[in-house]
Amino acid sequence: MLQSLYDLVDKYHLVAAFAVIGLTMYLAYWISERFTRGKLHGSAIAIMLGLALAYAGGKITGGADGLADITLFSGLGLMGGGMLRDLAIIATAYGVRFDEVREAGVRGVMALFAGVVVSFVAGGLVAVGFGYTDPVAITTIGAGAVTYIVGPVTGATLGASSEVIALSIAAGLVKSILTMIATPLAARWIGLDNPRSAMIFGGMIGTTSGVAAGLAATDARLVPYGAMTATFYTGLGILLAPTVLFLVVRGLV
Amino acid sequence: MVIYGVALLAGCMMLGLATGDVLGHLLGIEANLGGVGIAMLLLIFATGYLKARGKLPEATVSGIKFWNAMYIPIVVAMAASQNVAAALSGGAVALLAGVLAVVLGLAMVPVFAGKPSRERAERGASSSGASHARAQPARAAHR
Known part of the structure; x- marks a missing residue:
């Protein structure tokens, strides 16, 4: 009996995951309501539970x-893997006004370059230390502090x-x-x-999963904006870290 | 039909990812450069174009909205399948490098955002705040 239930869950794993996550969300929102009076978002608690x-x-x-x-x-x-995550991230862009994206565009691009360099320097300094x-x-190690993909x-x-590399x-x-x-x-500050x-x-910050979850826990309306710039971050890191940034490090050490 | 919305979303995603792949190839890196971001822009333009011509019925929209609403549950599933154990067993170097990167990154946000955030946070605490109203149009456009 137990074995057949186990087999069933294994066979219909994605559907089972929907049920498990639904329960987790319910529990998280209950905790949020009951113990923090909604101060800490249910989604933030759900992510921490996860x-x-x-x-x-x-x-x-x-x-x-x-x-x-x-x-x-x-x-x-499968549910939390790259494919469905990216599909859902793209879906959040529905209803976004392009003007708002364009308005912050230049600063966003500046932040992208600064973000890669700052994280790289942070990781590099710790390594030297x-x-x-x-x-x-x-x-x-500096590249690892950019994202866990740029590092390896x-x-x-x-x-x-x-x-x-590890x-x-x-x-x-x-x-x-x-x-x-x-x-x-930290959102308020x-x-x-x-x-x-x-x-x-x-x-x-740029690390896609971190940004995706961090914004979801803060205010889901902000997700498309943060995700849009973060999606360029890993590629930019892979472009800069082994080339320009490596040459700078070699010049300094 | 709902599937039209889902297909539109999927089409934007595949086209965006393909563009990101080409960009990565052109720059000689083994990675997709901004595919998801490009797909997001495509979706914004495509739905804007269709809506302006009255070709975006509610059923189509609900195919996109479903995945939009599934975003947080998917992120929770993602959190539950992270390699947390490896992150915590990486030792002091990994821990410090990661922490310092996050702290510096967060601290730099108000620097690039321009306006002093302290003032804005205070205003946000007393009333709904001007900055809060800025986020509203995105919501309003959902309808």
Whole structure:
């Protein structure tokens, strides 16, 4: 009986995931209402619950996909994977006024370049602080602080050791996950409450999943603006980190 | 029909991703450069064009709105499938690098946004605030 139920959930994993996430959302909004009187968004709590479950899933299975590595919850991987996530992000653009995008466009592009450089420098400085002297290692860890995709791509291009590449991925994951949690908490202080600052935020932080979840937890109306700039961030990082930024690091070290 | 809306969304996505791929190739990087952002702009233009000609009935719109509304649940599923364990086991270098990148990035947002955010936050606290009203048109256009 239990086995057949288990098989059923495994077979219809995406549908099961819809049910699991629906329950999670209900629980999160209940917590938000009951314990924070709506001060902390239900969506912010849902994302934190998701991250906590992902940690538990990763610890139990040792896999890379959080809770989705547990067979019973494998549908979460498809539901929260890149394909449906990007489809939903694009759908949020419906109803956006182009004027607002254009108005913040120049600042958004400036923020993009600044965001890649600032994150890279932050990661690079930490690497130097921990005693790394090899420019390849410093660049790779700096690139990891850009996003967890830029790190390994840069490391592979420059021929970094697998240890350093793993470190760069971990740095990018920390950035992404911290963004999900810290954005709703910091939103007031950084004026993240309008389309313009959302576009700049997307350019400064850039890590797509972090920006997507951080804005969802703050104010879902801001999602399309932040996502629009963030979508260029990883590509720009891959363009700059192994080339210009690496040359600068090699010149300085 | 609802599927028209979903197909429009999907078409914009594929066209945007293809453009992003071409851009990446042209710049010699193994990545999609802004495909999702391009797709978003395509959707804004396509729906704007159709709406102006009265060719965007409610049923079509609901095909887009469904995925729009699924955004937060999808993000929660995404959060639940992140590699949190690896992030926390990366050691002090990874932790500090990630934290510093986020802190500096967030701190730079008001610098680029121009207007001092403190003043805006205070105004936002007392009334709904001018900045809040700025976000409204996006909502209003949803109808």
